[in-house]
Amino acid sequence: MSPLRRFPRIFSVGPELLKPNSLAKVPTADLFTKLGFFTHPKPGLVHWLPLGTSVLDKLTSIIHRHMRNSGAEEVRMSALSPAALWQQTGRWTGTELFKLHDSSGSEYCLAATCEEDITAVAAAQIASYKSLPLLYYQINTKFRDEKRPRAGLLRGREFIMKDAYSFDVSPEAAMESYEEMVAAYHRVFSELRVPYVKAEASTGDIGGSLSHEWQYVHPSGEDTLFRCTGCDAVLNVEKTLSFPAEDPANGKAGGPVSVEYFVTDDKNTLVCAYFLSDRTLLPNLLQDEVPEIDLKCGLTQDQILALFSGEDALLSKNVIRVMDLRLHSRSNFPDFPIKFVSRALITTLTDIPIVEAVHGEICGQCSEGVLESSRAIEVGHTFYLGEKYSKPLQCTVSVPGNDGTLETVNAFMGCYGIGVSRLIAAIGEINRDLMGFRWPACIAPWSATVINASTDFSKSERVVSELHDAGVDVRCDDREGLGLGRKIKETKLVGIPLVVIVGKNFPIVEVEIRGKKYNDLWKSLFAQDSEGWEVEYLEDGTSDIKHKVHIERLGSVVASLLKDM
Amino acid sequence: MSPLRRFPRIFSVGPELLKPNSLAKVPTADLFTKLGFFTHPKPGLVHWLPLGTSVLDKLTSIIHRHMRNSGAEEVRMSALSPAALWQQTGRWTGTELFKLHDSSGSEYCLAATCEEDITAVAAAQIASYKSLPLLYYQINTKFRDEKRPRAGLLRGREFIMKDAYSFDVSPEAAMESYEEMVAAYHRVFSELRVPYVKAEASTGDIGGSLSHEWQYVHPSGEDTLFRCTGCDAVLNVEKTLSFPAEDPANGKAGGPVSVEYFVTDDKNTLVCAYFLSDRTLLPNLLQDEVPEIDLKCGLTQDQILALFSGEDALLSKNVIRVMDLRLHSRSNFPDFPIKFVSRALITTLTDIPIVEAVHGEICGQCSEGVLESSRAIEVGHTFYLGEKYSKPLQCTVSVPGNDGTLETVNAFMGCYGIGVSRLIAAIGEINRDLMGFRWPACIAPWSATVINASTDFSKSERVVSELHDAGVDVRCDDREGLGLGRKIKETKLVGIPLVVIVGKNFPIVEVEIRGKKYNDLWKSLFAQDSEGWEVEYLEDGTSDIKHKVHIERLGSVVASLLKDM
Structure with missing residues (x-):
């Protein structure tokens, strides 16, 4: 391989990124593109360039390994998904699908998720209960015609996802598959080192009855989570039941009250939700109380009221009033908008938590924390889907019944996603500092940059070869005409965990720590034998920042340092 | 991992495939789907299932390795390609693109190939000649709205491709990149073991001035190649110049003569191509003689003639008559269809080879073979593109000129494709026999199937663990209720190279050869030490078909056998 090929060819860091404090104002999405991790040919679309592809490859290797170890089998589904399947499950309209026709007039969408396709595949394959459990996964590009794509990878029109799907004979067996995937997720996220939480979540468009989100807590996030100091529950705001911190009856008489109107699927019942105007209604909490509510009816408030405003309308129809538990009898309720309503037709439910919790309120699960x-x-995101897709797509399985004859049941499914490109954006954001990115060693574009500060090329060759033999993914920055300081700044900006400087003290080599440290495994190695190995600490003595290591020991020391970060 | 998870869950071979001689009538495309390598949700679309995904993963690993070793850097381009780029290169119409709009009205195609996008990316990245050479590659799904998709993977609407693109400062440097990729292709195709040829090819829609096809010679192929017994040239039919095996003047006076009409880009010259009616005209050979011919004018023969049939038409226009060299003066030429033509305006070119060669003719390159x-x-397919894309997309580079000042030149490009899914279809087709598939070990779904013929589960566990330790990708067929014979048939049908049978002679284990053998590396190991190792040969003694090996030696023997196939 020619030496020229050894370093990514495009690695031109604009001088504006190298000035002191220049990074503070650069959003992470811009830092990615300025450094050449990827570019956006159009908002929401991504061309991954060598730096980004390297991170992506390492991350997908980790996910592949944990998926395989948990028994999942890899598939690779078509990117084009026939309209008919989505029509059968009722998802053809409403979701942000990219739609297209082929030359024969058949209609497709670009796969946004694969519940439909995988269920159809499984339906054709599953012969009997002996074929189950079945656990398929893939890592590939998904598409969503996002109206307002965000810069970067967080909300794109194409994104790389790991999606897995389980098929089982019973809800109990399906929950075993669910727990198996949950365990695999813990292994994946632990390996990535970035602290994460598993939060109870609502099932949204995907459906099903149980779901968990896997979240990185960070101020830039779009989601709101609550953790209870009492029962330790972690919940997405949409699943958070909350009680006010003080009894409303004793508190200041509440401020203005708002009302929102809903209608049931059969259009026969008007549901009026009352809550304090400074709070945000959570319709899915309302739906937990009145399951027949149609949250997707698409009608405006006036259109809903019009359904109930005819002369005779309220003779055959009902009204349910739901009062958030923060209201009390002295609250300032708005007037009821429909005249001539008979009080006999009105049901009133009080003390129901139907608004988003706020920081400091009481947990609705334990009532204490x-x-x-x-x-x-x-x-x-992991979902228990049950029969939501297997029923309309007739994914059935024969199981022996109590009397020994075979009976046919719908498969019980789960689905399990990891936003792969999203993970890279999130980790980039969370781990960066004023010097640039700081990749966990397991997904860094490479692990250590060797920089030659001497004029003797053979020394850095030796260092590269020692590190290579120790299994370290190393690159040598042998660009000509650039100073040592500039090269060190650049590798730190890109976020490579270690900088290895080959200078005048050779065979002693300097190893600078750039990556975030998660533990100190190297210390036990050091305790065994510190010959030819000196450590410099931060001024406060808490943390090692530089290691001076004899070339003979370099491989093992660097490998052990990388395990720490 | 639960033992149930160890074997692909869906592995139900229909009994019709296991009957003697039942495979003779099963097309390879059907064999793939019946065995569960993949399924087609619609003609030309593919869902890869675990068996097929495993082959795909192994093949892509080989390609990745050789691409990296040749200095190529991995990218991953967006699947959606903006219409504007294709309009700039003139390829928006004419090719079979899947086209779609997003919700904001912007128009895209699904990437069918990436010359446009990658050139735009490179144009934004290349700062100066110091950024070059640049060699990018990716392996991902491409799309083509194929009107008549073939069953299987050979002509699909989505297909997996490795595509690489090189950018250089000069034609000479570009040819160095071209040769580097050619060398990498030789390494990839050699590793796959299936004999291949590199043929001179025409550049077609992609353009450029030099190209080679990488072909597997096989009767099922869609392409025709010619090899010259004299100069050893291998050429696609479209590039094959040929002379008749005997001098036409001495031969039988030719049969009927056909004529086809063409027009030049400027519509001023009528080109009449004359050739024997039992031969096939090759318009690109004609174009080599008259480069201005517009092969894509889209006009019928009558429409072309109409351009030249007006009263005054032929005053300002020209006629070129091109005679295939198989014609002679006594040939039965058709009447010239246009009246009042002045002979002064007609140019006649004779002795030009303009038809497809046929087997047994003389090579037009060496005139002897x-x-x-x-x-x-x-x-x-590898292409030297030159400036075809860099010019319209302004992918330029500054280079120091003779006087030391920088001048701006277009980048010189090459592009290099491997049809990854096509390769799998082709190797499946070429290597299959009446027992099923026979995968080269390097891309087999797995390398050896362990089948337990005893009731003692611990023995097969031991065998699996020995093989695993020797680095063999092994699976144990521990399905209950199936006989040994059935299991052996199935693993051979799927095409796994080795069957390892654990029976009553344990610790002696039987290893049956299923894969195609390419050499006999095992013989040197055997010659060194044949202790605990017996070999059974074919009746004619030419080839080993079964090895009886002591468990202690099993790992190394199996690993060496796999290197042979």
């Missing part, structure tokens, strides 16, 4: 809120970035 | 024809399956 205090809810602490934080922002978070969602990077994974 | 005989052309032998064969059918072939194209699995790769």
